[in-house]
Amino acid sequence: MPPEPTHARFREWFSPIVHLSSNFISRVGVVLVTIGGVLWLYLLPMALRGEVVHPYIGILIFMGLPAVFFGGLLLIAAGIAIQKHRELRRGVYPAKFPPLDFNNREFRHLLLFVGIATMANIVIGTQLVYGGVTYMDSVTFCGRTCHTVMKPEYVTYLHSPHARVACVQCHIGPGASWFVRSKLSGVHQVFAVLLNTYPRPIPVPISNLRPARETCEQCHWPARFEGNRLVIIPHYATDQANTRTTTVLLMHIGGGNGQGGIHGAHVAAGVRILYGADPSRQKVHWVEYENTRTGKKLLYVDNQTHSATIHFQTGRSMDCIDCHNQPAHQFHLPNEAMNTELAAGRIDAQLPYIKREGVALLKASYRTQQEATQSIPRALTEFYRTKFPVVAARQQQAIARSASALAQIYRDNVFPRMKIGWGYYPNNLGHMAFPGCFRCHGNLHLAGHADETLTQDCTVCHNPLAIQSPNPAILQQLGLTGTQPQGVNPGQ
Ligand code: HEC
Ligand code: HEC
Ligand code: HEC
Ligand code: HEC
Ligand code: HEC
Incomplete structure (x- = not known):
């Protein structure tokens, strides 16, 4: 006997399915499969382009919709099995099936049903998806939806210089790979919130935060930092008159274009700083500095650490948030x-x-x-x-x-x-209330030279033009006197 042509075999296999699927359970399954399929197709390209960044959307895309889709398939199969069992028991199961063409009423109905369900989902999907996704990505959603958890970050963010930068621009940034990574941790976070198992307070540093240079540098790039900045810090004493004094510092901001200064020293092209610290990153044990442009390479270690015991693989590569660890969530004392x-x-x-x-x-x-x-x-x-x-x-x-x-x-x-009290989150930008810059500057010695430390020279980072002075001469010279507003340094 010649082998059966493929389409005939397919018909033999498919015809009973067409016949049996015209039952209620399978139809519900068809609706679910089309919902899952259509919405998934809508969301996936957005997700891969990195436009959708909220964890809930991630859950929907990577768990929710596939679950609906496969659940629908299971229902279709279950409906078919039940229907077959029922027809066999009643003895009405056909011995032969009509061909799969448009004269076949059951086939027509099935196509029509799938078609209508798909169209309906396309129409509904277009309406829902865009609005829903935009909302879920919004700052309101991130900050308010899980409001107990995120309230501290949301409130502090609203007072920060970044109050108009969306959460996702720092926490996820552009590109697909971090999007997927954030989705995976997002899934975990949502469960932690649902099950009420999240840590209080949320611990820092965030170990899986994207390297800051890939996010911050979307808007700030080291080559653009200017030379110096005047920082004016007001102080009030605890006496009856609340006596005001003022500190004025000329911060050597510097830039990455060989302009030196603070940024030139740590984030200029060719500079790489690797350091080892405790998990809170507040106690630094060693720092390796390398400048590929000048060929300089140095190792600094603290008193308790022996150079021989250092594992460079475990080091953290210094980036913006090792100093600017509160760009958006500023907790003050x-x-x-x-x-x-x-x-x-x-x-x-x-x-x-x-x-x-x-x-x-x-x-x-x-x-x-x-x-x-x-x-x-x-x-x-x-x-x-x-x-x-x-x-x-x-x-x-x-x-x-x-x-x-x-x-x-x-x-x-x-x-x-x-459980966030005063000073729970340290601020690394400075050296007064928290160790900050002095985690490295001042504590770490050049390997092998006990008396040579990473610079603590007051004028290397800033010229202290006035320190808690009642009426700084420098402000008078600049014409900032009396009732004129002197401005308050926003910090960070
Ligand atoms: C300008 C960039 C930026 C923006 C905008 C931003 N964050 Fe952050 N966020 C950070 C950095 C940097 C950290 C600290 C990371 C560290 O210390 O490891 C952080 C920390 C956090 C933490 C951990 C706890 C803490 O307070 O340090 C949470 C939660 C958080 N952010 C949520 C949000 C939410 C919600 C929004 C939007 C309302 C948001 N972030 C906006 C940069 C940003
Ligand atoms: C989407 C753009 C954007 C991103 C991403 C961004 N910033 Fe900013 N940042 C701004 C804008 C805009 C300002 C200016 C706000 C102002 O002038 O009040 C600013 C201001 C600052 C300032 C100066 C604040 C001051 O006191 O004047 C610092 C420091 C800073 N950003 C650090 C960071 C760090 C660190 C990151 C990454 C964690 C980051 N920014 C990510 C847009 C951004
Ligand atoms: C070694 C610590 C350190 C590192 C690393 C660092 N900064 Fe800064 N940055 C500072 C200090 C200190 C200031 C001045 C703060 C002030 O004026 O009070 C500053 C100021 C700024 C300002 C404000 C500049 C201005 O002209 O007002 C921006 C923006 C900024 N940093 C962004 C960044 C970004 C983005 C990175 C990562 C590429 C980065 N910083 C890395 C310490 C650092
Ligand atoms: C993780 C360690 C570390 C931290 C934290 C750190 N620095 Fe540095 N800093 C270094 C290293 C390493 C060098 C390069 C030293 C060298 O050239 O030998 C350096 C150099 C500098 C220089 C140039 C010094 C010179 O002699 O030209 C300045 C300015 C500076 N840092 C400012 C800061 C400020 C401001 C902060 C805090 C906001 C800070 N640093 C925090 C490691 C650190
Ligand atoms: C490694 C860099 C670095 C060195 C070295 C350094 N400072 Fe600072 N200092 C900073 C930074 C960063 C700030 C924070 C500026 C801000 O609040 O915007 C700061 C802030 C200050 C303030 C203002 C504090 C306030 O809130 O009123 C004073 C005063 C000060 N420094 C004095 C000194 C003196 C004195 C020395 C020398 C013993 C010194 N600093 C060495 C980086 C440094």
């Missing part, structure tokens, strides 16, 4: 935050002892933000009522305004529900 608010006039510097009382009230312990919001203004008002009754009577408004600015400082920096 009470003293510093009060200085800023006093300088900005939101807290009234005319109120006696406001600096001292404010810092004390901020540092007191409160169980929730609501409790702080109620207690801080009450306590401040009480302080003036008992200690300075005349001020309390005459300056009611100034006290109320200052009190609410004080409570606002608390709400912007302390998040009891996430």
Whole structure:
């Protein structure tokens, strides 16, 4: 006997399926398969181009829609099996099937049904997908949807210089491979939120953050950094008059085009700095510096570390966030935050002892933000009522305004529900409240030279033009005197 032609074999195999699939369960399966298939085709190209970056979309694309699709296939198969069993039992299962052409009513119906389901999904998909994806990628979604978890980051972000940069531009950045990586960790994160197993606070440093140079340099690139920047930092004392002094630094920002300075030293072309530290990156044990343009290569180590025990493979390559670790989520300390608010006039510097009382009230312990919001203004008002009754009577408004600015400082920096207290997140840009630059500068010795350290020369990073001076001569020279606004350095 000659072998059967392929199409005949196919018909023999397919005809019973066409016949049996005209049952309710299989039809539901067909609808699911088309939903899964059509939406998946819509989302996948966006995902691969890196346009869609939210973890929920990732879950949808990589788990949800495939589950719907294969679930639908299973239903189709189950419907067919049940139908066959039923027809066999009743003895109505046909011995022979009509050919698969348009005269076959069942075949026509199946095609029509699949066609309508697909069309409906295309129409619905077009309407839904774009809006849904744009929403899920938005800052509102990232910051608010899992709001307890992300609240600290969202609130601090809103006060940062990057308040108009979308979360995903730093946390994921362009390109498909990091998109997929972020999806995988996103899936894990969503489950952590659903199951309430996420860590409080969220620990830093984020170990799988994309190398900052690939994200930050989309907008800032080292060749563009300027030479110097005047940084003006206000200070208020804890005396009755809240005496103001000012620090003025000329920061040697520098750039990557051989202009030296801070950026020239660490992120210029040809420079590579590798370092080893504890998991918090706050204690640096060794640093290797290499400049391929000058051929310079040096190793610096701390007192406890022997050069021979260093494993360079375990080192971290220094990038922007080793200094700018709070570009978007700036957590301030009470003293510093009060200085800023006093300088900005939101807290009234005319109120006696406001600096001292404010810092004390901020540092007191409160169980929730609501409790702080109620207690801080009450306590401040009480302080003036008992200690300075005349001020309390005459300056009611100034006290109320200052009190609410004080409570606002608390709400912007302390998040009891996430167990974030003052100073939990260190700021590496500086060397006063946290080790910052001095993690390396000052503690690390050139290998083999106990007396030679990484520079701690005050003028290498900044010229200290005035340090807590009541009336800095430099500001007078610049014409910034008296009532003229001096501006407040936004930090980072
Ligand atoms: C300008 C870039 C940038 C933007 C914009 C940004 N982040 Fe971050 N984010 C960072 C950096 C850098 C870190 C710190 C990484 C480290 O210390 O390892 C971080 C840390 C975090 C952390 C870990 C906890 C912490 O506070 O350090 C979370 C959670 C987070 N970001 C969420 C968000 C959310 C939500 C948004 C949008 C509302 C956002 N980020 C916007 C750069 C950014
Ligand atoms: C999508 C663009 C974009 C990305 C990505 C971005 N930034 Fe920025 N950044 C800006 C803009 C815009 C400003 C200016 C804000 C202003 O002038 O108030 C800025 C300001 C800054 C400043 C100066 C703040 C100040 O005090 O004036 C620093 C430092 C900075 N960014 C660091 C970073 C770091 C580090 C990263 C990567 C983690 C990053 N940026 C990612 C757009 C971006
Ligand atoms: C060694 C630490 C260090 C590294 C690494 C570093 N920066 Fe900076 N950066 C600083 C300091 C310090 C300042 C000045 C801060 C100030 O003015 O208070 C600064 C200032 C800036 C500014 C503001 C510039 C201006 O002219 O106002 C931007 C933007 C910036 N850095 C972005 C970056 C980016 C992007 C990278 C990574 C390519 C980077 N930085 C790497 C320490 C660093
Ligand atoms: C992880 C270690 C590390 C940290 C943290 C670090 N630096 Fe550096 N820094 C280095 C190394 C290494 C060199 C190069 C030393 C050399 O040339 O021998 C350097 C050089 C410099 C130089 C040039 C010094 C010179 O003599 O020309 C400046 C300026 C500087 N750093 C500023 C900063 C500032 C500001 C910070 C903090 C915001 C900082 N560094 C944080 C490792 C670090
Ligand atoms: C490795 C670089 C580096 C060295 C060395 C260095 N500083 Fe700084 N310093 C910084 C940075 C970065 C800041 C933060 C600037 C900002 O807040 O914008 C800073 C801030 C300061 C401030 C302002 C603090 C405040 O909040 O009022 C003072 C004062 C200061 N430095 C003094 C010194 C003195 C004195 C020395 C010498 C013993 C010195 N620094 C050495 C990098 C350095």
